């Protein structure tokens with residue numbers, strides 16, 4: 001394919017076709033792209049975009065500050081750094097910010113100068129592209145009985161064993177003394193918080209349950225009970241957690257040092273999730289959320305307690321923090337407030353300042369590791385339901401998790 005901007009021969013990306021596009025071609029000179037769609041290979045050509053809006057930020061665990069660079073397909077930065085895990089960040093475009101990589105900026109400006117002035121308006125078109133039919137929807141196809149995402153789905157029998165972290169029933173002898181609430185800390189200084197899980201409803205029969213922006217809250221007693229004693233901070237259920245990343249350990253070291261000055265310690269399972277090469281960004285990869293360790297921050301509930309940011313939902317509608325109580329206990333909590341940024345003054349329609357609403361913290365999980373387990377199980381199941389995978393192909397623990405969520409309730 002020839003570049004319609006500058007006339008150079010374009011090169012085809014080595015990417016598998018999807019239902020949305022067949023091939024992507026890119027010009028090595030002006031970096032214009034063209035994408036083909038459908039059996040007739042209709043071509044869509046993105047129009048000109050100014051250099052500060054043209055590139056996505058780079059994402060990598062193998063660079064100290066990947067977001068300083070622009071991402072250039074495949075797995076490299078615009079300035080030429082290659083890393084096997086490089087990808088484009090879903091969190092905003094790159095360009096024009098303080099601290100951006102000067103070599104990336106120079107390359108972006110050079111590429112921008114190669115677009116002829118007369119093609120900066122009116123060039124290109126976005127086709128109204130429909131996805132190609134899903135083979136799973138082929139007429140006459142008989143789905144297997146355990147195919148997820150249909151009203152007729154039959155779940156296979158879940159197998160519970162003494163080693164399964166998902167329990168068939170709540171552990172005996174552990175009646176919930178305070179339904180709907182959990183505490184962090186002991187005795188009179190304990191912080192009592194409402195306890196709820198939040199996220200799309202996991203339902204093996206409903207593919208439309210897969211709606212990330214919808215966040216119904218779920219009482220904790222509707223979640224599959226876990227053998228919490230088996231979560232010892234080693235992520236044994238995850239498998240190989242990988243080596244500590246030399247670029248990530250300074251992040252948790254800084255947080256741990258600041259906590260130590262206040263007599264608190266950062267739990268090892270938090271540090272592992274941030275710094276271990278295979279664990280790091282496992283939540284992001286499953287969900288499109290953003291792991292963003294930051295802090296410590298003062299707790300809005302007590303001046304001697306601390307919060308450390310763990311995870312942001314894409315739109316910052318929800319943020320999860322590790323709550324560190326002054327007596328040394330901790331838990332994962334959630335709020336809708338970004339406590340890392342100054343909220344600034346806000347004004348009502350009459351021009352009067354609006355005071356900030358109270359910060360509500362909701363208890364989510366007793367530890368970072370349990371939170372990660374539930375979060376990954378939830379995301380894995382939603383993906384499996386949306387993709388109409390077979391229930392028999394699920395990891396046995398995830399099948400047990402799903403079977404609990406799907407069982408009829410009294």
Ligand SMILES: [Zn+2]
Nearest residue numbers: 003006027030
């Ligand atoms: Zn070109």
Ligand SMILES: [Zn+2]
Nearest residue numbers: 069079101104
């Ligand atoms: Zn760069």
